[in-house]
Amino acid sequence: MVASRFISKLQRYEGWFGIASGLLIMVGLYLGLVTSSPDYYQGEVVRIMYIHVPAAQSAMLAYTVLFGGSLWYLWKRDPVVDNMCHAAAGIGIFFTSIALVTGSIWAKPTWNTWWTWDPRLISFAIMLLILVGYVMLRTFLEDKEKEATYAAILAIVGFIDLPIIHFSVEWWRTLHQPLSISTRGVSIASDMLIPLLLMSIGFYLLFTYMLMVRTQMLYLQHLLEAKRGRMLSKVHL
Amino acid sequence: MKWLYLRWGGVLIIAAIIGVFGIQRYDRDVTAISPDRLLRDQPTQTVRVLGMVEPGSIVKEGGAVAFQLSGEGAKVSVRYVGDESDNLRDLKTVVMVGTWNPATHLFESGKIALVPNYGFVTAAYLLSLIPMGLFLFNMERKVAMLYILIKEEKVYQPEQLAEESVESR
Amino acid sequence: MHFFNVIRWIAWKDLLSELRNRENISSMFFFALIVILIFSFSFSLDPKTSKELMPGIIWIAFGFTGIIGLGKSFLAEVHNDCMEYFQIVPAPKGAIYLGKFAGNALFMLIVEVILFPLFILFFNLDVLEKIPMILLIFTAATIGLSALGTLFSALTVQIRAREVMFPILLLPLAVPIFIGAVESTRGVFSGDPLPLYSDWIKLLIVFDLIFMVVSFWVFEFLLDY
Numbered sequence: 001m002v003a004s005r006f007i008s009k010l011q012r013y014e015g016w017f018g019i020a021s022g023l024l025i026m027v028g029l030y031l032g033l034v035t036s037s038p039d040y041y042q043g044e045v046v047r048i049m050y051i052h053v054p055a056a057q058s059a060m061l062a063y064t065v066l067f068g069g070s071l072w073y074l075w076k077r078d079p080v081v082d083n084m085c086h087a088a089a090g091i092g093i094f095f096t097s098i099a100l101v102t103g104s105i106w107a108k109p110t111w112n113t114w115w116t117w118d119p120r121l122i123s124f125a126i127m128l129l130i131l132v133g134y135v136m137l138r139t140f141l142e143d144k145e146k147e148a149t150y151a152a153i154l155a156i157v158g159f160i161d162l163p164i165i166h167f168s169v170e171w172w173r174t175l176h177q178p179l180s181i182s183t184r185g186v187s188i189a190s191d192m193l194i195p196l197l198l199m200s201i202g203f204y205l206l207f208t209y210m211l212m213v214r215t216q217m218l219y220l221q222h223l224l225e226a227k228r229g230r231m232l233s234k235v236h237l
Numbered sequence: 238m239k240w241l242y243l244r245w246g247g248v249l250i251i252a253a254i255i256g257v258f259g260i261q262r263y264d265r266d267v268t269a270i271s272p273d274r275l276l277r278d279q280p281t282q283t284v285r286v287l288g289m290v291e292p293g294s295i296v297k298e299g300g301a302v303a304f305q306l307s308g309e310g311a312k313v314s315v316r317y318v319g320d321e322s323d324n325l326r327d328l329k330t331v332v333m334v335g336t337w338n339p340a341t342h343l344f345e346s347g348k349i350a351l352v353p354n355y356g357f358v359t360a361a362y363l364l365s366l367i368p369m370g371l372f373l374f375n376m377e378r379k380v381a382m383l384y385i386l387i388k389e390e391k392v393y394q395p396e397q398l399a400e401e402s403v404e405s406r
Numbered sequence: 407m408h409f410f411n412v413i414r415w416i417a418w419k420d421l422l423s424e425l426r427n428r429e430n431i432s433s434m435f436f437f438a439l440i441v442i443l444i445f446s447f448s449f450s451l452d453p454k455t456s457k458e459l460m461p462g463i464i465w466i467a468f469g470f471t472g473i474i475g476l477g478k479s480f481l482a483e484v485h486n487d488c489m490e491y492f493q494i495v496p497a498p499k500g501a502i503y504l505g506k507f508a509g510n511a512l513f514m515l516i517v518e519v520i521l522f523p524l525f526i527l528f529f530n531l532d533v534l535e536k537i538p539m540i541l542l543i544f545t546a547a548t549i550g551l552s553a554l555g556t557l558f559s560a561l562t563v564q565i566r567a568r569e570v571m572f573p574i575l576l577l578p579l580a581v582p583i584f585i586g587a588v589e590s591t592r593g594v595f596s597g598d599p600l601p602l603y604s605d606w607i608k609l610l611i612v613f614d615l616i617f618m619v620v621s622f623w624v625f626e627f628l629l630d631y
Binding site: 074 | 557562565567589609627630
Binding site: 022026029030033044045047048051052055094098101102105106108109206209210213214216217220221223224227228 | 362372380386
């Protein structure tokens, strides 16, 4: 019924990713919140790590997918890949915000400050700004043909810039403030490692699931608009 | 659509179960009572008592440390035998784990626990998991509706009307 | 040799049109002047804090100047419906980028060179013997800002909200330029020996090279719709 075979494959297999991610996250949460031991220095607050670190990892995965997809789109011009890029950006914004918010909540009891000019936090904040700029660009560009190309260009330039931003901020912080609090000071005990690993993999699977669902959503939206005759140009079918 | 709602109903139920377990464990293992409640209730099992070390009350005798733990206007005499007794300092807020001995009016403790601050953890998890659930639920609902709408949608063809009127003549 | 001719022609066209009505350079210059004045009102500048804040103020002023000037890069082409004609240029589209980039960099440098003596005047800076190093830093940072700015100007010029979108896209990605420029300027002003701040200049130069190459390559896709 739907023209693209890839989209029907997405619909068929997404359930597996959803179930797998749900199971892993639930087991990980149980192990992390209920059975694992609290950190000696930080106490119970270290349990925020079980959601902060996986969210940050998924955010970076989202941007990597966005970068790869943008390169692929510029090479093959496949509209479904463009939908995937748009989807990855939206999900990336979500996970980055969660990572920043949980990081801030974690910082308050451990370092007694809501925000610190830690290089990784700054890099994450800038990544959020780049992703928001990406989505804004796509929303404001009225010409659908250019929207995909320009967005892909922005994603590629942004991805290349992110390591440079991270390193320059890190050098800048070592200059003005010793990096004594750059690591979270968590000595990972072995019974913390397993829930962390489970949550990481669970979040990766969750990201994949969200990506599959959201790509379908964007694709179907365009398809519906095309069927209703609102979009007379041929792209994005 | 109904599978969608069933799925998410299941997720909510499981989340509620986990929440109940979490609250039970919290009450059992993490909550601490204040010294005045200890004096009032005089419980017989192992409890955790949260209070502040009275300044000047620390006395080290042999392998044990005796001090006064104050909180909510009450003072409890504590006798602690265990490691890291240097952690007991004046004006420090601690959680002592032990049993109340009504005969000697002493709280005999073998373990110092960390002051729980579950507020931050709860806030972090709620702020992340609830929006995640809402986001995902919204997306899935839109996808389900879109599939239905696309199936119902007929492609607009203006020639159809003309053909029908020709055939009916 | 169409490639270098295209670059030359586009840069020359921009230079000529700018010389004829001077609207871009004058708007950049006066905007920067206003920014300097507002900064001098906003901060009470005794000599000690002035020395610490000066590099930051200079580069904020230059940054805003760049946003005003760079945002208008492709405006003339859009107004005169030239964007489609770029597709038939018989040279790599990157040549168009390099031509525009050269023009923009030159204008920004001119404005900075005019403004810097005013900075020295208003804020009593004592840097006359360090001018060559300062010029090097200005050039490196300006090239970086122009490289990114020309690219993003092409991306946003056809949006209605272009004046908002252009800074939103440019500024997060230009963070290394600002950090490098401010730190190296601060090093020069404090009279530090070169090795102390040469790392920042190297950062600027590497950034410039990377983004000139990337933008050059990516422009092929930009104009190819």
